[in-house]
Amino acid sequence: MSIEISNVGKRFGDFVALDDVSVNIPSGRLTALLGPSGGGKSTLLRIIAGLERADTGRVEIEGVDATGLPPQKRNVGFVFQHYAAFKHLSVRRNVAFGLEIRKRSKDDIRRRVDELLALVHLEQFGDRLPAQLSGGQRQRMALARALAVEPTVLLLDEPFGALDAKVRKELRDWLRRLHDEVHVTTVFVTHDQEEALEVADEIVVINEGRVEQIGSPDDLYDRPANEFVMRFLGPVTQLGDQLVRPHDLQLSTGAGDRAGVPGRVTRVTRVGFESRVGVITDDGQAVTVTLTRNELLALGTEVGDEVRIRLAPESPTTTSTTPAQSAPVSLTKKFASAGGANLTQTS
Numbered sequence: 528m529s530i531e532i533s534n535v536g537k538r539f540g541d542f543v544a545l546d547d548v549s550v551n552i553p554s555g556r557l558t559a560l561l562g563p564s565g566g567g568k569s570t571l572l573r574i575i576a577g578l579e580r581a582d583t584g585r586v587e588i589e590g591v592d593a594t595g596l597p598p599q600k601r602n603v604g605f606v607f608q609h610y611a612a613f614k615h616l617s618v619r620r621n622v623a624f625g626l627e628i629r630k631r632s633k634d635d636i637r638r639r640v641d642e643l644l645a646l647v648h649l650e651q652f653g654d655r656l657p658a659q660l661s662g663g664q665r666q667r668m669a670l671a672r673a674l675a676v677e678p679t680v681l682l683l684d685e686p687f688g689a690l691d692a693k694v695r696k697e698l699r700d701w702l703r704r705l706h707d708e709v710h711v712t713t714v715f716v717t718h719d720q721e722e723a724l725e726v727a728d729e730i731v732v733i734n735e736g737r738v739e740q741i742g743s744p745d746d747l748y749d750r751p752a753n754e755f756v757m758r759f760l761g762p763v764t765q766l767g768d769q770l771v772r773p774h775d776l777q778l779s780t781g782a783g784d785r786a787g788v789p790g791r792v793t794r795v796t797r798v799g800f801e802s803r804v805g806v807i808t809d810d811g812q813a814v815t816v817t818l819t820r821n822e823l824l825a826l827g828t829e830v831g832d833e834v835r836i837r838l839a840p841e842s843p844t845t846t847s848t849t850p851a852q853s854a855p856v857s858l859t860k861k862f863a864s865a866g867g868a869n870l871t872q873t874s
């Protein structure tokens with residue numbers, strides 16, 4: 528284990544920002560701290576970096592107790608959302624900065640900066656000033672600078688948060704490829720579930736100062752530990768008392784079909800390649816079903832049609848704990864007896 532966080536607590540006045548958090552972050556992997564705004568992700572990252580002191584608990588980095596160490600003794604590289612570059616220094620000098628203060632030889636520095644600029648695809652921009660770079664290029668420079676001193680751990684706090692959606696997506700793919708090349712243990716903070724699912728090997732879901740679940744993207748998406756994780760990781764709809772993903776529901780038409788929950792189509796919306804079908808069940812529950820465009824065409828269903836909703840076999844579900852949204856028991860029973868796969872399971 529590369530970073531072991533044990534029973535860390537942090538308060539700001541009366542406010543509990545982190546409540547007895549324990550997480551093991553594996554070496555050489557890309558780990559996302561994911562959760563809603565204000566949940567405590569940045570605070571945890573800053574505690575790993577040594578920029579913030581935990582009130583209780585312990586932080587170990589590569590077997591060394593780092594709890595009381597200042598940031599410069601932890602051998603961590605850090606990149607923030609708004610990266611503070613030295614404005615008057617060229618990109619090369621910015622990247623070289625950490626090496627210069629470590630008094631490396633000029634030749635060494637030149638070689639290493641060349642390597643780093645190539646790694647982040649900024650070879651041709653070495654002589655520019657930071658202000659002459661785009662936002663995405665500046666964040667790549669920040670990463671090169673953080674990597675220059677060969678940190679044990681790279682910590683990224685919403686590194687692409689300030690960039691537009693398209694550049695964000697490009698940099699996300701690029702970060703994944705970069706990590707596959709350099710394999711430095713990396714922890715990055717994001718509130719964007721798609722970003723975490725796409726990039727991370729491992730995701731730690733943090734909410735209201737507590738860890739909700741730790742696992743691979745597949746684990747979290749397919750086997751959410753609770754309703755919060757299920758809702759946070761992707762779209763959900765409710766059928767009976769179960770929360771399910773809208774794309775895990777199937778629709779059928781045809782008078783002879785008696786399986787599944789009966790209802791009527793209220794809305795059909797196309798969003799790019801997918802189609803969202805709103806159905807109101809005979810018991811009055813509004814359910815959303817997501818189909819591919821071709822599935823919708825094959826089904827040929829329109830607003831007003833009678834349909835039956837079924838859960839695709841092996842689909843993940845979570846029992847809703849929100850009383851206001853719970854369906855009448857009769858519906859659950861009816862659905863279960865109508866052969867609703869694992870809908871009767873409770874977790």
Ligand SMILES: Nc1ncnc2c1ncn2[C@@H]1O[C@H](COP(=O)(O)OP(=O)(O)OP(=O)(O)O)[C@@H](O)[C@H]1O
Nearest residue numbers: 539544562563564565566567568569570571716718
């Ligand atoms: N220095 C501080 N003084 C007082 N409160 C703070 C301080 N730093 C953070 N907090 C509070 O602690 C909580 C957790 O903040 P943190 O920045 O860790 O959340 P986050 O999950 O990273 O959220 P975001 O995605 O919005 O950055 C927030 O409610 C925040 O207001």
